[in-house]
Amino acid sequence: MSSGGARPKVVVCKDLGPAMPPLLERKDVDIVVWPEDRSCERAWLLENIKGAAGVLVLLPDKVNQELLDAAGTNLRVVSTVSVGYEHIDVPLIGAERHTSWLYADVLTEAVADITIMLALMAGRNDGVAYTLVKNGEWCKPNLGWSPFTFCGPQLSTSLSSPTRTVGFLGFGRIAQATLSRLIPFGITHCIYTGSPTSQPDIARDDALQAKYNLKGLNRVDIDRLARESDVLFLLTPGGKETYHLVDAAFLRKMKPMSVLVNTSRGSVVDSDALATALREKWIWGAGLDVVEGEPAITSNHPLVKEPRCVMVPHIGSATFQTRLDMATLAIDNLIGGVFGGEMPAELKRPA
Template identity: 30%
Template sequence: MKIVIIEPLGIEKESVEKISQENLSEHEIIYYDTRVTDEAALIERAKEAEILVVANLPLNRNVLSACPHLKLISVAFTGIDHLDVDYCKEKNIMICNSVGYSTVAVTEEVFGMIIGLYRQLLASDERTRHQQTKEGLNLLEMAGKTIGVVGAGEIGQRVMKIALAFDLKVLCYSRTKRMIQGVEFVDLDTLMKESDIITLHIPSTPATHHLIDADKIALMKKEAILINTARGTIVDSEALAAALNNNKIAGAGIDVFEMEPPIPVEHPLLNAKNTILAPHIGFATKEALVKRAYVVFENIKKYLAGDPQNIC
């Protein structure tokens, strides 16, 4: 089989080669360790592939239709909204993702953002560097507050587990209710109204597009903060920025936007008050990227053995 890794996987090339050879030594593997976005260049890289490995590089119908031998896309990512899934269905191209690799990494970023906002770490750093004091800073503790977790997948569940250790009351909204000790499942409006901290852990789908819109944000407490490490399209950025700038809510931690970084200078959240912004790095710890590489090639190995896993 001809396997093409169409973009870098975020770890050393030698590590990619070692992990791939451990699983797929009898197959032809081509690794492109530079990222390109030009459609013609992507087609040139992918056109002979029977199996493609991609991270978050968008692959549209034009690119995929130029790959007549393509049978499998192993995605080094959890979400697959950057692929033309409809085309893959039409052509019976299987898609497998790398679910689980970033559970620890994203969860830790969530609590980093919460602590950063509650303890005003960015403002504290700025004040210290300019010979100022703590005067005027409104510092908070998590203990005793209510956290609302939207989504009860692997990351959502880990967030809830750690939240309980921080002595937070935990609410959850999910289409699928689970029995999780210490967690109360509620409808989304109740979660938005009662939570001091709201954190999102759901995929990007037509049903979740702008799920957190102006009406939902208007339900939030004035002292509440919103954390989004899931997908940018889940939140109406214009509405969120307006709520922040008008002091309707207290803050936001945002790792994901409607597009991949770099974020355009006119994006509303870049000028919103009381925010911690990150360029989509929640998943990108050294440890997580190594885990991801193992999952990617294990997906291919399982597919070739007739026992595919992580099918989307």
């Protein structure tokens, strides 16, 4: 639609499915929606954002000087369908424009679910075993059977492993929701690292340790995190501070039977180092929902080639319920910003 009349124009970079009808039915805005079921083309966005009062973007849509210049002075709000906002140059937007993002809570449960799934898949050789069945090789007589065929490290405690330590690189909402799901497996110890700028929350940690009847819940340094974790969950923000925190030196400190799970940002892990760690058996396996350079991940990627690496295409929040909640909240942020009303999740700038 055009932006004629006095109605403000808003640009939406993706059809948001069942969340869209209430937006499209509004009579007080002109809506321009990217019409195809793929990522929005930059040229289309730069052309259609001219004169817009608001824009709703996704992670691939960079909000930078080029986009702001194309939009002009009418732009009042940038809303993103994501918890992270690394794709938005927030300082550049300035105080006269609003930036909104999504509460972490909106996808906490869905991401915690898939984090557990990847830990189980990576530990129990799901990639190797599933491929064997899918390729019709299970029935081959030369496959044979032995007591330790396809065995991997158990997530839960056992007679031979009465203690299990889970580690978290980052210990926010999703990490704590993941921990709650691990308790029925008999996890005995939890260790984590936090942001260097944050203070330890001893009262919270004591309360969680008591609630889950853990033998220990401790904030540790990154070296101890690597050395002691039986399963290590990466649930930390991306950015310069965490870039390649998990590198070759880190991976060499991990246990040979340990499992690494990343459901945060691909940039936290050095992919080449992880591929080497898997190939040379520094660690047992890896479960990844995110990979540096995604989605440009081909069959030749070093991690795709590793049998003990289970990889899914960034689907941590991909449940019908969560994606509907995310889209609805992003639209509410957009409309609130355009009309100067309430934005449920506005990114507040420091005073």
